[in-house]
Amino acid sequence: MLRWKYSRPLLAALLVALALAPMFTSLPLGKPGLQQTLAVAFIWGALALTYDLLFGFTGLLSFGHALYFATGVYVSCILINHEIVSWWLAAIIATVASGVLAALVGAASLRTTGITFAMVTLAFGEAGHVIVGRNFFNLTGGENGIALNADFVPQFWIGVVNTKYIYWTALLALIITYLVIWWVTESSAGRVFAALRDNEQRVQVLGLDTQKFKLLSFVISGTLAGMLGFVMLIAAGSAAPRFAESSVTIALLLMVVIGGAVTRWGAVLGGIFYSFASTRMQDLTQQESFKSIPEWIGGPIAEPALLLGLIFIFIVMFAPGGLSGAYYRLRMKALARKHS
Amino acid sequence: MDTFILIGITGIGLGALYFLVASGLSLIYGLMGVLNFAHGSFLTVGAFVGYWVATRLGPETTMTDFILAMIVGGLAAGLFALMIEQLLITRLYDRHIDQALVTVGVSLVVGAVLGGWFGNDLIMFPTPLWFLTAVNVGGAMIPADRIVYIATAVLLLIANWALLKFTRIGLIIRAGVENRNMVNALGINVRRAFSTVFFLGGFAAGVGGVLVSVYSNGVSPLIAGSYLIYGFIVVVIGGMGSVPGSFLAAMLIGVIRQFANYYVTGLGDFVVVILLAGVLLIRPQGLLGKVRA
Numbered sequence: 001m002l003r004w005k006y007s008r009p010l011l012a013a014l015l016v017a018l019a020l021a022p023m024f025t026s027l028p029l030g031k032p033g034l035q036q037t038l039a040v041a042f043i044w045g046a047l048a049l050t051y052d053l054l055f056g057f058t059g060l061l062s063f064g065h066a067l068y069f070a071t072g073v074y075v076s077c078i079l080i081n082h083e084i085v086s087w088w089l090a091a092i093i094a095t096v097a098s099g100v101l102a103a104l105v106g107a108a109s110l111r112t113t114g115i116t117f118a119m120v121t122l123a124f125g126e127a128g129h130v131i132v133g134r135n136f137f138n139l140t141g142g143e144n145g146i147a148l149n150a151d152f153v154p155q156f157w158i159g160v161v162n163t164k165y166i167y168w169t170a171l172l173a174l175i176i177t178y179l180v181i182w183w184v185t186e187s188s189a190g191r192v193f194a195a196l197r198d199n200e201q202r203v204q205v206l207g208l209d210t211q212k213f214k215l216l217s218f219v220i221s222g223t224l225a226g227m228l229g230f231v232m233l234i235a236a237g238s239a240a241p242r243f244a245e246s247s248v249t250i251a252l253l254l255m256v257v258i259g260g261a262v263t264r265w266g267a268v269l270g271g272i273f274y275s276f277a278s279t280r281m282q283d284l285t286q287q288e289s290f291k292s293i294p295e296w297i298g299g300p301i302a303e304p305a306l307l308l309g310l311i312f313i314f315i316v317m318f319a320p321g322g323l324s325g326a327y328y329r330l331r332m333k334a335l336a337r338k339h340s
Numbered sequence: 341m342d343t344f345i346l347i348g349i350t351g352i353g354l355g356a357l358y359f360l361v362a363s364g365l366s367l368i369y370g371l372m373g374v375l376n377f378a379h380g381s382f383l384t385v386g387a388f389v390g391y392w393v394a395t396r397l398g399p400e401t402t403m404t405d406f407i408l409a410m411i412v413g414g415l416a417a418g419l420f421a422l423m424i425e426q427l428l429i430t431r432l433y434d435r436h437i438d439q440a441l442v443t444v445g446v447s448l449v450v451g452a453v454l455g456g457w458f459g460n461d462l463i464m465f466p467t468p469l470w471f472l473t474a475v476n477v478g479g480a481m482i483p484a485d486r487i488v489y490i491a492t493a494v495l496l497l498i499a500n501w502a503l504l505k506f507t508r509i510g511l512i513i514r515a516g517v518e519n520r521n522m523v524n525a526l527g528i529n530v531r532r533a534f535s536t537v538f539f540l541g542g543f544a545a546g547v548g549g550v551l552v553s554v555y556s557n558g559v560s561p562l563i564a565g566s567y568l569i570y571g572f573i574v575v576v577i578g579g580m581g582s583v584p585g586s587f588l589a590a591m592l593i594g595v596i597r598q599f600a601n602y603y604v605t606g607l608g609d610f611v612v613v614i615l616l617a618g619v620l621l622i623r624p625q626g627l628l629g630k631v632r633a
Contacts, residue, residue, distance in 0.1 A: 061437055108617050111624050115375040115436060116580070119572040120620060126569045127613035134605075246569070250444055257441060299456030306456070309448030316441045317431065 018171060022164035032163035039163070039170035039235050041275040043228055046177040048255035048271030049264060050224040055253065056261030057185050058217040059197025061118045063249050064125025067105065068098040068222035070244035072229020074132060074146075077239040078139055081149045091230040098226020099219050106218035110211055113200075122246060129244040145240030148233055157234050166235050173231040174268070177224055181264060184220055193217050254312050258322050266324030273323075278304040345480035347598050353486035355594025356493030357555060360548030361571035362578065362586040363500060364421075364541020370517040370581015371530075371537050373436050378424055378443035379545055379571065380564030381450035386417035386546020387465075387553045387563060388454060394466045401466040410492070410550045417546025418539040425538040430531070454561040462558030471554065489551050496544055497587050504583070509536050517581040573612060577619050579629020589627060 021029035028034050047069060054060045076094035080087050109120040135142035150158045156165045184190050192213045195203045203210050233239060242248075251274065259270020285302040293301070300306050315322050321329070361383060368376050390413025397405040424446055432438045471488070474481035504510035512533045515523045523530055552567055553559040570593065578589030596615065597608035619626065 108620060111620055118375055119576050123573045123613055123616050130609040300453040303452035303456050305448040306452035309445045313442055313445035316438050
């Protein structure tokens with residue numbers, strides 16, 4: 001893979017800037033509104049990265065990734081609200097529970113491959129959504145979801161003045177996810193994942209248990225998604241069925257494809273862009289100048305899915321590799337010119 | 341006994357709706373290897389066009405008006421499917437993952453456009469008065485609309501079977517599902533079979549869309565969601581590329597879901613997923629599916 005040799009100092013500088021910015025109340029990032037938007041965007045960026053591990057690095061097209069994320073959200077919320085364990089233990093249990101669920105579902109659905117695998121994971125994910133919506137034993141609160149009881153989590157996460165702590169938590173979660181995925185994909189297991197994606201038969205011929213490695217990738221990805229579920233619970237303040245919808249997984253797929261798979265930073269950027277764009281588009285269409293556009297054009301444009309869907313189709317058809325792919329292509333060209 | 345018959349027939353009626361969605365999905369997948377996420381949009385397009393026709397045809401919707409709405413809705417969805425296939429799918433020849441991704445994009449765009457135009461709330465679908473009556477079947481009073489679902493599904497199954505069995509294009513489709521490379525190697529253009537399958541799949545989904553909007557008491561861009569997912573489950577359980585398999589699986593799932601829901605509310609969806617997991621463990625190729633070489 002082509003690497004950007006200036007990336008590390010620049011990345012470090014960007015991270016320091018992002019971490020310090022909320023301290024200065026005169027900057028846009030000093031305002032709670034933008035902090036909240038970015039905190040959610042960071043979580044989506046991290047979640048897109050866990051999906052990239054499956055889809056980009058291992059070549060597994062799962063449509064049920066929302067299941068593990070939602071498990072993280074709901075399990076931690078239920079444990080905290082019922083005062084069963086303290087918040088940090090709840091976060092750990094929720095993360096482990098997501099991993100265990102991923103192992104079980106993965107073991108069944110990895111018996112199929114390719115497109116069938118996509119359908120099967122979709123069905124399991126949807127079952128999760130249905131269970132959450134049905135409110136069994138009064139645990140999940142049905143369609144309304146459950147609000148996080150603010151008394152049982154540290155007070156620095158509660159209230160608008162403290163939004164910057166949520167922002168920092170989300171940023172930290174993104175960095176942790178990035179480091180874990182970086183470590184996994186650069187490890188020898190990560191090489192096997194890539195090999196599975198490129199040529200499964202060849203891996204089999206080498207005598208490796210392909211199912212085991214696929215399951216490993218599936219479980220790592222699901223576990224991380226569960227951890228991010230806890231962080232989302234802190235950021236959103238409630239557990240809602242929308243976190244379990246199949247549209248979450250589809251959004252993740254869009255993020256990874258728009259940002260570009262297999263580059264890590266592409267998925268993160270795609271996730272942040274997607275989340276940020278969906279939130280900001282809604283604000284934009286509420287403005288007065290927007291009212292002058294005729295209803296039959298303005299109506300559809302007000303739905304963020306239109307623009308994102310069109311960008312997505314364009315990238316799949318004409319620009320495979322997304323944003324990061326385009327960047328690397330440009331750099332390749334520049335390099336070729338320099339050496340010719 | 342009455343409740344038993346009522347739940348059974350309601351389940352078959354629901355299964356009929358699943359079949360209308362799944363038959364197209366199954367053929368499209370079997371022949372082209374395309375996981376079609378846009379199938380839900382075909383259903384919605386059919387539902388909205390059918391709604392438009394039904395409201396145009398006068399204040400009192402008669403049975404003929406309704407059938408006309410179904411046919412026009414089906415045709416519109418079929419043409420829309422054909423357009424998507426020509427514009428997007430054929431350009432991504434044999435890039436299966438990208439084809440699936442593009443159909444995801446289509447479903448988002450169609451959802452956004454319809455949502456922007458009509459809003460996401462249910463709009464009443466005009467139905468013939470006869471739909472509101474009940475028919476006596478073996479002592480059980482069955483809502484009349486269920487009979488229409490079942491009749492339509494059976495009719496489409498027979499038409500599908502006849503087309504696949506007795507026409508040349510049907511022969512090519514069947515051969516293509518079996519072994520596409522071989523059909524290509526024999527110098528037969530499979531492209532036309534692709535378009536036919538997309539049109540037929542779109543048509544069935546569009547007709548299904550009109551019926552689904554009767555079943556869910558109205559049209560909205562969101563009605564397709566659960567039917568698409570059930571369609572996928574039906575296809576996996578029935579076996580990819582097998583239309584009779586889809587029919588069998590759809591009926592099975594409809595009935596099992598209805599019965600489970602009758603005894604414990606909300607249990608139905610859960611039982612279906614367990615069934616799916618069971619079929620995958622015991623027969624990964626589905627009930628009537630062939631083992632892939």
